[in-house]
Amino acid sequence: MLNKRIIFPLLCIWIIVASCSASSVLGLEPDEQPRTYYDTLELSTPEIAVETFSDAFARDDFLTVYLVLSTRSQFIFLQRLRMLDYSHILQPDSFERIRDDVSTFAEGIGAGEHTDEGWYIFDQIMLAAKKHDVLLIDLSGEVSILESRDMELDNYDQVVDVICDVDGIQGRVTFRMVQAPSGNWRVYQVIVPGGDEDMVPWAVPQGDS
Structure with a gap:
């Protein structure tokens, strides 16, 4: 005792x-x-947030990619999803190729491993799109930051464009970064040369969407 x-x-x-x-x-x-x-997640500066975002993309960690997207970008993704508009995330006429790999589409709402939240559907769509080679933008290659520029964007006080070279993409790629109320930096949009900036989050040339 x-x-x-x-x-x-x-x-x-x-x-x-x-x-x-x-x-x-x-x-x-x-x-x-x-x-x-x-x-x-390391999101203290625009450049560090780009590194966090691109590292997650290279690991196929699209949950983290979604979390680093700005809340506005997440809202636009969900809004278009509800309208059955996949042009903002997939190459044209490719939905049927990925359909069976996304449980929400193949089996119906609630049939997946998790509830059908935005992050979960985004992760499944992006994984399926990469598997079938129908991503609008593939950021899997090494990302090298070249410069940063202050920008303006409606409804945001702090906006910075981080200009990068990305292996596998011709020309410079722009990560448009916005600052959240917490002080963290988030990705509003990724713009390739000639990209349509009305497309969020992946701004590609109009003919590619």
Whole structure:
């Protein structure tokens, strides 16, 4: 009985010390630890946010790609999805090729692994589009940042265009970045040379949509 009385308090102390040590190693106080997955994403500057976005794209992590899109871009995606308009995300006349790989389309609402939230449908569509080679823009290649320019965009106070070279895409690619109320930077739009800037989030030449 005596051993149990001694061991239990010692165990509690060890757990507390270990927890504090882990926070110290990370350089964070316990109340500064990221609360959600989104909070772990590096979005502190336009350029860092582009790197986070393009790295996720290269890993086929389209959930993260969706989270880094601006809320306006997410809204436009969902709005067009409800209108059965896929021209903003897929190459022309390619929907039937990806249909069976997207559970919401093939089996109906609620038939997938998760609820039919925007991030889940976006992830499935993008994976299927890459599988069938019908992405409007493929950002899988290495992305090299060349320069950044201040821009203006309705309803946003802070807008920056990050100009990049992307392996596999001819000409310079523009990541139009907007600042969220939190201070994080998000991707409003990706524009390829000659791209139609009315198309969000993928601005491609009109004939490609």
